[in-house]
Amino acid sequence: MSVFEGLRFRKVYSPIHSLDPRIKFIYVIVIFVIAIIFWQVIPLLILFFMQLPFVLLARVQKQWLRSLRGAAFLATFIFLLNILATYISSGFVLLAFDFERAFALTLRFVVLVESFSVFFLTTSPDHLGLALEETRVPYEFAFAFTTAVRFVPVLAEEAQTIMDAQKARGLELEKGSLLKRIRNYVPVLIPLIVSAIRRSLELAEAMESRAWGATKKRTNLYSLRLHRGDFALIAIIIGIIIVAAYVYIYFFASIPAITQFLQL
Amino acid sequence: MAIIEIKNLTYTYPGATKPSINDVSLKVEKGEFVLITGPSGCGKTTLCRCFNGLVPHFYQGELKGEISVAGLETLKHHTHEMARHVGLVFQNPENQLFALSIEKDVAFGLENLGVSQAEMRQKVDWALHQTGIYDIRERSPHEISGGQQQRVAIASVLAMQPEVIVLDEPTSFLDPLSAEKIFEVIYELNRKQGITVILVEHRLDLTAKYTDHLIVMDEGKIFFEGDPRDILNSEQTRLIGVGIPKATLLYQMLKKDGLNLNKTTPLASEELADQLLEALKKW
């Protein structure tokens, strides 16, 4: 059950959650681009810590830490691979600065993961669906997206029920070689697929009965409007762009490395 | 003119060998509360699909005869046109809700019709109030009970303000108490808003008292049609496999054993209780 709880979405209210998802997305893209442009540790650290107020304001620190932990494995891998590559290419010597560069590249990856996870952790699917509807994405896509979010937990629960039922009839899922184990899942998959097809037919019937496709000009119960918070975020985004551009143009070469400090 | 008129309707699903609806003729007047019952597989769901044109537009197949609902021939009007006039509520509440919040689901039909936002808000709120789910309008469908989900399904067709609402075994996934609440909501809509109701149900114990137009179907045909007190009192009805209300059965037994009860067949326990009290007083 606990696995499926994770799939279900709940409405959460916080200043960050109620921001316009489109603006939040632009914010993420800006952070993304800046993280790609800079390769030095200090600006990347700044970018990393800049997300913290968002995380705290949205009160998603637990989930945020979990997503970072999820990225830790890949981050370690990137770090070691970089060290190894420099070690080999520089003729089997390692300088302190090589560590710093490997660290910076890893940090860049972490910042990318972090900013996207902040976006997805603080944007509820219905908000995202609404944003899709309001941009020029065809309505069918937005509908497919929200319907998927709606039915993924339902299907997951159903899969669990079918698994329990088949186990009760003596099916052993966890036994045998890999191939055998995959085959074991056939009696679970077939009823699941059959039921999913029936479900989709019923859904189609219900949609038809509620005037699906009546007009080309669909309207919407909600509309996204920019509020104070959104304007604040736009101001922040512009500020970030100006600072980043300024630093990039005038100081890019003179951004100090951490190793330089340590040698002082 | 009757709001629903069916003449010699026969319908066969594509690939089926025998018709699922077989020479059915039916008239329903505006504002009626019609109850349809019959053993499973007798064509109740198929008949419901005829009312808003799902049969034949969605299901294809072969349709013969005439059917018009709210003055529109369903053969000539697509389901999305019929949707303004006929609302269909299905058996499984889970598969009728596709949005991530309840009010968004209720608005779905109006959004499809292109109704303006202000008008939509007003109609959605009205439908939410009518079905008693206004307070939970911002929840998501899996946070609420099956009974509430079914009320959302009712609200979502109600929002389009149809003249007719057709409900196909809306309570078969629900417990008796939630079922009773659903029936009360439906009855209120019929009585206060004057909406014509077609209800397909097995639970006659809870629903027979709402209607004076009962239809018993069997094997794609209308077997009996008329006053539930006559139909449910007949032996043949029981033999088809219709769930006769317990009050009616007990009434028949007591009557057979010579108890001098009132002539009108009771359909609900309260009615029988009154008759028994009356009989005991005379004793």
Ligand SMILES: Nc1ncnc2c1ncn2[C@@H]1O[C@H](COP(=O)(O)OP(=O)(O)O)[C@@H](O)[C@H]1O
């Ligand atoms: N989609 C379908 N395709 C083919 N045959 C169907 C379909 N739906 C129902 N039937 C058949 O039509 C008959 C009537 O079914 P249905 O209307 O669902 O009965 P009820 O709702 O009274 O249980 C049954 O014999 C059933 O097998």
Ligand SMILES: [Mg+2]
């Ligand atoms: Mg049925």
